[in-house]
Amino acid sequence: MSSSTSGVADLGPLNRAREQRAWYWYDWANSAYVTTISTVLVGPYLIGIAENAAVDDRVNLLGFSVAPGALPAFLVTIATVFSALVLPPLGGFIDRTEKKKQWLAGFAWTGALFASLLFFTRGDNWELGAVALVGANLCLGASSVVNDSILPLISTEEERDRVSSRGWAWGYLGGGLLLAANLALVTVLPFGLDVAEAARWSMLSAAVWWAAFTFIPFLRLRNHPPADVEAVSGNVVRQSFGQLWQTLKEMRHYPTALTFLVAYLFFNDGIQTVISQSSVYGSEELGFDQSVLIITILMVQFVAFGGALLFGKLAQRYGAKRVILGGLVIWSLIVTVALWLPEQELLPFLALGFGIGVVLGGTQALARSYFSLFIPKGKEAEYFSFYHAMERGTSWFGALVFGVVYQMTDSYRPAIFALIVFFVIGGLLLLRVDTERGIREAGNVVPSTI
Known part of the structure; x- marks a missing residue:
């Protein structure tokens, strides 16, 4: 009996590898929306x-008179506020369901449907575009919570940094490829399209890309049964809010996770x-035209693709926290160099963009995998819902500081240099995070390198 048992192969690593490869494709899928639609067009x-x-250079948004330029x-602010309110109870529900991949795909396809409405937004029908942007952003946030909660289910603590980094890398590669094609369409304008038509077709392509590539994780991921969920009675909504309330009360027992969350917010x-x-x-201070900015984006x-993979390798050797x-030191150097960057000199500007690419994907990918080590089993979606909700709920603060300093200095x-305070405070708080203690508090296995 013992000999036959010992001869059975451990298929766990092989099964995890298959799911990990499927999981990477969702970063590839949703990055098309983020780059082509949300960031550029x-x-x-x-x-x-x-x-x-506009009438007298104003449109009416929910009873408020708003300049078209604002x-x-x-709209992004409205979506952000809604996300911060909706994502935590959603996380409680996702942790209680086995059908995570169905919810991942459902949010993705709904978001892609909203995004596709931008193709039909033309003339003066900005209201349809407003619904499209808010709806797509909400669904993107919801799908990100589900997607991130799957990461601990398909990877061991030892594998987490590598898997998260590859997901981010695939996202930058996929988003970059479609963005390159769409920017060529918008700028070169073949087929007799004008700029507006080219932009509409480009945004539709991003929506279709998002929906189509989501089929890969939907078909290839497995559903994992819920673990250690709170025993809460009532219907689905009551159970979700009940579990959320229990988690909020228990979070004080996980101070390391909370400290990291605050550091991450900064x-x-x-x-x-x-x-x-x-x-x-680049345009207003350094005087570069749109073509230079497009090339830099x-x-x-593409540099961020390599940067994410590089940071994943470094984390395996030195630990994610280090x-x-x-990366935060490099970010601090970037905003310091930007303070002195000469006008109309392309090579220094491209070098700065290269530096941003190196650390952009890596720091975000490792933040995701590092935080996952502090999450108790069965609460992955809830913790990642706080991760995304708090990120969105405070994402206006940096822009506010940037705007206030510009208002005071007219430069x-x-x-841009004032943003160094966010990297310094975030880094100082991260130094206070006791990685091994936080992993043990959550009941997870301590990796060989932390």
Whole structure:
């Protein structure tokens, strides 16, 4: 009996590897929306549509008079607030269901459907575009919670950094490839398309890409039964809020996870603000035209693919915490160099973009895998819902600091440099995180390298 048992092969690593390869494809799928639509095309396109409908240079958004140029920012803010309210109870529900891949695909396909409405947004019908943008962003956030909660189910603590980094890398590669094709369509304009038509077709391609590639994780991932869920009576909604309430009460027993969450809020806010304001800095402060900014965006995407893989390798050798701290040092150097960057000199600007690409994917990928080590089994979706909700709920703070400093100095240079405070505070808080203690508090296995 013992000899036959010992001769049975352990198929766990092989099965995990298959699921991991399937899981990477969701980062590949949703990054098309993030890069082509959210980052590049939807803002200018919606502004143009709203300008067609504006009366006295204003449109009516939920009873408020809004300038067309501010419309995309307000819509993203609305989606962000809704996400911060909805994601935590959603996490409680996802932890209680076995059908995680179905919910992942459902949110993705619904988000892609909302995004596809942008193709039909034309003339002065900015309201349809507003519904599309808010709905797609909400579904993206919900699908990200489900997707991240699957990571601990398909990887051991030892594998976590590598798997998360490869997912981010695939995302940057997929998003970059489609973005390159779409920017060629928008800028070269073959087939007799005007700029608006090319933008609509490009945004539709991103929606189709998101929906189509989601079929791979939907078909190849397995459903894993819930583990250690709270015993809460009532219907689905009551159970979800009940589990959320229990988790909130118990989170005080996991101070390491909470400390890391606060650290992440600071340094991630700095990262997001650098990315969102870099095109403004390049055009308004350094004087580069749109073609240079497009080339730089594409370069950052493809460099970030390699950067995510590099950071994953470094984490296996030195531990995720040390590598994230190293990344924050580089981010601090980036905003310091930006303070002194000469105008209209392309090579220094491209070098700065290259540096951003190296650390962009790596720090975010390792933050995801590092945080997963502090999550008790059975609460993956809830903790990642807090991770995403708190990230979205405070993502305005960096932009506020950037705007206030610019208002005070009338220069984007001190505004971009002011973001160093987010990396410094985030790094100092991260130094206080006791990795081994946090892993043991959560009842997880301590990896060989932390």
